[in-house]
Amino acid sequence: MILTCTNCSNDFAGKYCNNCAQPAQLKRIDGHYILHEIEHILHFDKGILYTIKALLIRPGKSIKRFISDDRSRLVKPVIFIIITSLIYTTINHFFHIEDGYISVHEVKSKAITSIFGWIQSHYGYANIIMGVFIAAWLKLFFRKYDYNFFEILILLCFVIGVAMLILALFALIQGVTKIGLMQYSGMLSFGYISWAIGQFFDQRKISSYVKALFAYVLGMLTSMITALLIGYLIDTIFT
Known part of the structure; x- marks a missing residue:
């Protein structure tokens, strides 16, 4: 029986299109399909739990190996930081953890309020943007090392991702027990x-850890200052 592929319009016979490999008949979407998609996104088959364990025990060695030797064992870095940030955001919104610590509603600038409101609601993307600033400082402080800007950004995706999991764990404990723990998680x-x-x-070298801390703090500050300046600029132009 000759069929016409719904994807590329090629005529073929069999269970799969011989041109684009599209199945002759797509399986119906069900619970198994949804679970498979979630597993695919989280790369459970490549070990999200292994990734977390490796980044907690030997982060430097594991990330170096990902960059230069083997990219099959760790979860993809951008996916990792988005998922871990989403976990924290979900717990934070459910228990309203940040309401007692962070408030942008009292700021008179509508643009600044909108920008920081977006950051609080989209930590995954916001962390990547902040990572760009931190990576620039790390590149400056560790300029003698043979890592380019994008490799350092990959490092930060993994590291900040674990930091978000730490915040998420403490937020969950605080939400359940009502014991103030978020300052310690920070x-x-x-x-x-x-x-x-x-x-x-x-x-x-001890200096490596000191420079890392300063680069991270400076990256956070410069990203926040940039957000404030953009907000004030928008308000100036449109008011």
Whole structure:
């Protein structure tokens, strides 16, 4: 029986199109399909739990290996930071964790309020944008090392992703127990980020961890200042 492919309009016989490999008959979307899609996004087949374990125990070595040798074992970095940020965002919105710590509604600037409101609702993308600023400082502080800007950005996707999981865990505990823990999670995540970045560049030097901390803080500050300047510029132009 000759069929016409719905994807490329090629005539073929059999279960699959011999031109584009489109199935002759698509399976109906059901619960199994949804689970498969979630597994595909999270790359469970490549070990999200392995990724988290590797980044907690030996972040420097694991990320170096991903960059230069083997990219099949760790979850893709951009997917990783988006998913981990989404986990934190979901827990935060459910328990309203940040309501007692962060508020942008009192700011008179509508543009600034909108920008920081977007950041709070889209931590995954916001973290990637902030990572661009942090990567620039890391590139400056560690300019003697042979890593380009984009490789450093990959490092930050993994490291900030784990930091978001730390925040998510403490947010969940605080939401359930009502015990204020988020200030401690902030210190722990800062400590982890400094340790992981320092280990990536040179774990033998204390200066690596110090420079990593300063680069991260400066990256956060410059990204926030840039957001404020953009907000004020928008308000100036349109008011």
